Amino acid sequence: MATTKKGAPAKASKAPAKSTKVNAGKSASKNTTATPSEAAPKSSPAKPAAKKAAPVKLTDNQVKFLQTIHAAGETGYEPKNKNEQRSIDALITRKLLKRGAKNKETGNSRYLLTKAGTAHLPTA
Template identity: 90%
Template sequence: MATTKKGVPAKATKAPAKTTKATARTSASKNTTATPSAAAPKSSPAKPAAKKAAPVKLTDNQVKFLQTIQAAGETGYEPKNKNEQRSIDALLTRKLLKRGSKNKETGNSRYLLTKAGAAHLPTS
């Protein structure tokens, strides 16, 4: 045994045993023959069904606003003040409206009703 400069014997370090491909194959084949159920592929549990999106809930004022936008026709609706613009932004996030072309004179965008927005309108 070798000693260090201080006279303390050096600790022996043992290198970890290396496994070769042959020993890995033999140990794996022993495991599969011992327990055949372990070698069979495990069936994964059935995946849950995809959740449907929650239906959009609109207030009475939003439904009335959708009706005024529908009444504007193909030209689209141009908001008159900031309160209307806030309502439009809320309906845009719910994808009930889409942004149309800009008015050349005022520079404001016009808004059109989508098919999803038309589905929220009462039938008359």
């Protein structure tokens, strides 16, 4: 027998017996004809179509900034000041950039373009 935390033996709990309920209002014979409201199955309300995510809208400066990060290559882009860091944070929330490895000398993170970010680069 299992014991509780205090060391007292646990009480064996019995499952409550299932009670059968007899409706007093209905007769013993089955009613074979059902009313229309009982016979019709209830239909669930129509579900709305799944919403697509809104396309990401970028300013001209953000697009230029994506180009400079793309030009940095696989080493990644290291921001030079706080204004650039704000732009980077905005692009990270839109999942167009990702944080790369830190620069060992300066301790700053480098940022890389994601596949979604490359889709926003102008062609040619």
